[in-house]
Amino acid sequence: MEKNTLFYVILAILVTQYLAHQFLEYLNAKRFQSTLPPELADVFDENEYRKSQQYKRANYKFGLISDGFSLVLTVCFLVLGGFEWVDRLTRSITEDTIPMALLFFGIIMFGSALLGLPFSYYKTFVIEGEYGFNKTTKSTFLSDKIKGTLLTLVLGGGMLALFILFYISTGRNFWIYMWVAVGVFILFINLFYSRLIVPLFNKQTPLEEGSLKKSIEDYAKKVGFELQNIFVIDGSKRSTKANAYFSGFGKEKRITLFDTLINDLNEDEIVAVLAHEVGHYKRKHIIANLFASLFTTGVTLFILSLFINHPEISLAIGVSTPSFHAALVGFALLYSPISEITGLIMNYLSRRFEFQADNFAKRTFAASPLISSLKKLSKKSLSNLTPHPAYVFVHYSHPPLIERIRNLKA
Numbered sequence: 001m002e003k004n005t006l007f008y009v010i011l012a013i014l015v016t017q018y019l020a021h022q023f024l025e026y027l028n029a030k031r032f033q034s035t036l037p038p039e040l041a042d043v044f045d046e047n048e049y050r051k052s053q054q055y056k057r058a059n060y061k062f063g064l065i066s067d068g069f070s071l072v073l074t075v076c077f078l079v080l081g082g083f084e085w086v087d088r089l090t091r092s093i094t095e096d097t098i099p100m101a102l103l104f105f106g107i108i109m110f111g112s113a114l115l116g117l118p119f120s121y122y123k124t125f126v127i128e129g130e131y132g133f134n135k136t137t138k139s140t141f142l143s144d145k146i147k148g149t150l151l152t153l154v155l156g157g158g159m160l161a162l163f164i165l166f167y168i169s170t171g172r173n174f175w176i177y178m179w180v181a182v183g184v185f186i187l188f189i190n191l192f193y194s195r196l197i198v199p200l201f202n203k204q205t206p207l208e209e210g211s212l213k214k215s216i217e218d219y220a221k222k223v224g225f226e227l228q229n230i231f232v233i234d235g236s237k238r239s240t241k242a243n244a245y246f247s248g249f250g251k252e253k254r255i256t257l258f259d260t261l262i263n264d265l266n267e268d269e270i271v272a273v274l275a276h277e278v279g280h281y282k283r284k285h286i287i288a289n290l291f292a293s294l295f296t297t298g299v300t301l302f303i304l305s306l307f308i309n310h311p312e313i314s315l316a317i318g319v320s321t322p323s324f325h326a327a328l329v330g331f332a333l334l335y336s337p338i339s340e341i342t343g344l345i346m347n348y349l350s351r352r353f354e355f356q357a358d359n360f361a362k363r364t365f366a367a368s369p370l371i372s373s374l375k376k377l378s379k380k381s382l383s384n385l386t387p388h389p390a391y392v393f394v395h396y397s398h399p400p401l402i403e404r405i406r407n408l409k410a
């Protein structure tokens with residue numbers, strides 16, 4: 001198999017990323033034993049605290065093994081010429097650019113999904129099961145995997161085919177057309193996520209009439225927030241963990257509450273969580289996130305357009321016949337350090353948005369029910385109350401509980 005310098009650059013990137021992430025995990029794990037700040041003393045009792053530490057340790061070990069496995073597998077695949085082998089196999093079936101690319105990605109993704117299945121199973125049924133979080137039945141697990149794969153096949157395959165079609169028909173400018181297409185797609189998914197995607201996996205029912213709905217509506221009216229869609233989702237079907245989220249905008253905007261959230265929190269706490277979500281909307285975080293992802297997509301596609309025609313990029317993953325699909329994989333691997341940096345910026349932004357949404361809830365509703373709801377949710381999910389700052393900086397899209405409480409009390 002031919003190898004060029006970029007081939008070794010990719011290997012170096014993969015190994016460095018693994019080591020850097022494991023180092024962060026290690027730093028974080030060293031703090032599992034820390035004594036809790038006084039503000040958090042009432043989150044767990046002694047028993048629960050011990051349980052939360054064991055849960056963190058179990059996840060830490062699991063990550064070490066599953067990430068290690070995936071690194072070894074990827075490196076072996078590269079070094080032993082796996083991409084070249086799949087490329088040849090694909091070419092023996094079809095030489096048409098689009099079906100060839102679909103088949104190439106299809107085989108690789110199917111293979112990696114299959115190898116990831118035991119890990120996903122272990123995580124859901126052994127780790128989450130042991131700590132009492134898991135409510136997923138084997139049949140839900142299986143149907144989730146099948147539906148997820150089909151969805152990726154349809155949406156991912158469709159986008160890939162469109163991508164290549166633009167590349168073939170518009171040459172160098174393909175990235176602009178693709179940018180527009182991705183933009184429309186992101187917008188569409190944002191708008192209709194709850195209407196089209198969620199029903200494939202969950203049942204959503206409008207929040208029933210009653211005092212909770214009345215409190216929510218009273219609050220929404222007070223802050224001038226037009227709210228027609230409040231839905232309850234059957235999150236309890238999969239896990240005991242609770243959540244609430246906001247989706248869509250304009251007439252499609254809706255708030256979705258997990259049934260687990262409604263069971264675990266009292267009315268004031270639910271309204272406080274909702275006030276936080278309304279804060280995201282009012283402070284235009286939804287739109288900001290949308291623009292940020294549009295912007296990064298545009299930059300990525302533009303850079304891709306500069307490199308896609310270089311045979312070196314295909315050769316970088318050991319594929320000797322240059323092609324769009326091989327270059328796409330090579331580019332994705334070479335670009336991953338930049339994606340990581342973009343991820344850091346997005347996480348930083350997201351943590352700031354969380355503070356702003358908390359402040360909105362504090363100003364328009366109250367701080368103390370939000371504090372108690374955050375504590376309850378952290379307790380229920382056995383959250384890490386003492387994460388390492390470096391770990392937070394890289395991985396957390398939400399500030400750690402202690403920072404949110406301090407900000408809410410300020």
Ligand SMILES: [Zn+2]
Pocket residue numbers: 276277280353354357
């Ligand atoms: Zn938030």
